[in-house]
Amino acid sequence: MRVALLGFGSVGRGVARMLSEKDLPLTLTALADSKGGIIDPEGISIPEAFSRKEKSGSCGRPKVSALDIVESDAYDVLVEVTPTNVDTGEPALTHIRKALGLGRHVVTSNKGPIALAHRELTELAARQGVALRYEATVCGAIPIIHTLQHGLLGNTVAALFGVMNGTCNYILTRMEDEGLTYDQALGEAQEMGYAEKDPTYDVKGLDAALKLVILANTVWGMDAKLRDVQVTGIDRITPEAIRLAVDAETAIRLIGEAVPSRDLLRVSPRILPRNHPLLVEGTLNAVTVVTDMAGELTFIGKGAGSIETASAVIGDLLSIREMYAGRP
Amino acid sequence: MRVALLGFGSVGRGVARMLSEKDLPLTLTALADSKGGIIDPEGISIPEAFSRKEKSGSCGRPKVSALDIVESDAYDVLVEVTPTNVDTGEPALTHIRKALGLGRHVVTSNKGPIALAHRELTELAARQGVALRYEATVCGAIPIIHTLQHGLLGNTVAALFGVMNGTCNYILTRMEDEGLTYDQALGEAQEMGYAEKDPTYDVKGLDAALKLVILANTVWGMDAKLRDVQVTGIDRITPEAIRLAVDAETAIRLIGEAVPSRDLLRVSPRILPRNHPLLVEGTLNAVTVVTDMAGELTFIGKGAGSIETASAVIGDLLSIREMYAGRP
Numbered sequence: 001m002r003v004a005l006l007g008f009g010s011v012g013r014g015v016a017r018m019l020s021e022k023d024l025p026l027t028l029t030a031l032a033d034s035k036g037g038i039i040d041p042e043g044i045s046i047p048e049a050f051s052r053k054e055k056s057g058s059c060g061r062p063k064v065s066a067l068d069i070v071e072s073d074a075y076d077v078l079v080e081v082t083p084t085n086v087d088t089g090e091p092a093l094t095h096i097r098k099a100l101g102l103g104r105h106v107v108t109s110n111k112g113p114i115a116l117a118h119r120e121l122t123e124l125a126a127r128q129g130v131a132l133r134y135e136a137t138v139c140g141a142i143p144i145i146h147t148l149q150h151g152l153l154g155n156t157v158a159a160l161f162g163v164m165n166g167t168c169n170y171i172l173t174r175m176e177d178e179g180l181t182y183d184q185a186l187g188e189a190q191e192m193g194y195a196e197k198d199p200t201y202d203v204k205g206l207d208a209a210l211k212l213v214i215l216a217n218t219v220w221g222m223d224a225k226l227r228d229v230q231v232t233g234i235d236r237i238t239p240e241a242i243r244l245a246v247d248a249e250t251a252i253r254l255i256g257e258a259v260p261s262r263d264l265l266r267v268s269p270r271i272l273p274r275n276h277p278l279l280v281e282g283t284l285n286a287v288t289v290v291t292d293m294a295g296e297l298t299f300i301g302k303g304a305g306s307i308e309t310a311s312a313v314i315g316d317l318l319s320i321r322e323m324y325a326g327r328p
Numbered sequence: 329m330r331v332a333l334l335g336f337g338s339v340g341r342g343v344a345r346m347l348s349e350k351d352l353p354l355t356l357t358a359l360a361d362s363k364g365g366i367i368d369p370e371g372i373s374i375p376e377a378f379s380r381k382e383k384s385g386s387c388g389r390p391k392v393s394a395l396d397i398v399e400s401d402a403y404d405v406l407v408e409v410t411p412t413n414v415d416t417g418e419p420a421l422t423h424i425r426k427a428l429g430l431g432r433h434v435v436t437s438n439k440g441p442i443a444l445a446h447r448e449l450t451e452l453a454a455r456q457g458v459a460l461r462y463e464a465t466v467c468g469a470i471p472i473i474h475t476l477q478h479g480l481l482g483n484t485v486a487a488l489f490g491v492m493n494g495t496c497n498y499i500l501t502r503m504e505d506e507g508l509t510y511d512q513a514l515g516e517a518q519e520m521g522y523a524e525k526d527p528t529y530d531v532k533g534l535d536a537a538l539k540l541v542i543l544a545n546t547v548w549g550m551d552a553k554l555r556d557v558q559v560t561g562i563d564r565i566t567p568e569a570i571r572l573a574v575d576a577e578t579a580i581r582l583i584g585e586a587v588p589s590r591d592l593l594r595v596s597p598r599i600l601p602r603n604h605p606l607l608v609e610g611t612l613n614a615v616t617v618v619t620d621m622a623g624e625l626t627f628i629g630k631g632a633g634s635i636e637t638a639s640a641v642i643g644d645l646l647s648i649r650e651m652y653a654g655r656p
Contacts, residue, residue, distance in 0.1 A: 146478070298628040299625070
């Protein structure tokens, strides 16, 4: 299967590294970042792309753009891992629309286009008879979307709950374990590389809300948007609140909840009993799904990281190959 | 897809109930228990089968045997949920061999044949170009086999660990929470229906060991048998040991471990720190897989129950339909 990879940041480099190191039935035939691209039907040398990136600042050449690649015949599956824009979804949204329009499969880690245009894109993919996969948009390495779409066939999902942002979970865990203030724990998270310099997107709950929207739209075919989620972040949680929770053998976590029967889409700090499966530590993510047959199932794993996110992208690629290349 | 169901105990009845209550693209065309069977190409009336079972002791008629059904043309997929025999695998092993030999798909909850003859049966299925699925043999409603085979494609699994027996977990949790002795907690588990009258198979670790063998053979293509597992049960754990663990902010659980690089297949009571994801309560099961890309992932859910196990069987049926009936 011929793969075109757009984006050479943390996720793109992770995917490229795995394609280069692992013996997979996938050939990288096109590659671009924002400054340039390269097409090679014989397969791109990934070590050379890394060294070009280091020397020239781009993994490709300035004459070839991401859009040139999307419109080319050089690939079977587009892997869209350019930076997320949550307001417009661009440029990823255009890339994905065009690739699906040309009858190519798409795999993305890009929350923007999936949260903004899930219905339009899934309908387009269905009309074209191709796959649109986006496991990497939600909870990093946890194969939650695959499980909801293929692992629990026959089940009806009544609700889902989750710790969907590792940055917030790290901050809350550190406040709890060490008695730190919010600002101290945030500073530590920034030093460790778990929080951005401007942490708004994470600590205000927006990242978790986007993931909740993607999951809800996926599971229930809803057309929810970010504005439909009631969002409260963690930035006003005091050490006193944390201590009270601990004294009561509970803990505070930022929980995303989707319960369609109650029209509920909410991200907010919640109190969990100490032995609750969602009560994970550090940067972990966890999702509980409530189903009619399988009961409650909880999935725990790393919510971020270059190779962990690449795992989700590569899982999607191989799953498309398995489903579309005939019988397993 | 036409389904033949062999076995009308707890799992079989759960599957039949779900086929009857849910609007699924599956038609039950044959059904048998140990006393009789019935074939109807138009689809069997499931309420009538339940009432026959109640009145006559069999869901079918004495003239039709399970073997007659296996050898008939009445089905596309055999669902084998007769009682498990861990020594011979019979009669399930014969049923499964014959159905695969006739080019039919097989779904089973039956640990005996899968633990005894995994390699033979998977090779036979592959030669015949059909599916052999056995999600329901391991950890009830948790779709762990689907996840290992399809949800984490591209990953290499280095090790797996799990709480694989709900009876033992219930007993240990009750000893821990209430300071009960082993005998008291076992008695309670028997009263609640979580433990058999003869609890040997569960409390000596044999059930967990069988599941470990099935998982190891599935993930690594091993040909391990029950005798290859070092097994220690929970029946000698004292209240003092439990109390010491609790005092050290830890807890004791019966853990199955498979680490092929260390040639290790072991089921034994282990001490886990209080915040460990595998430290689940009551009859829950949990499995952690250690992978090269996705890192550590933990899956938690109900390990037993009629509908929970039916969930795994129906998931397998619909997954076969998805994979073999062409594109999703």
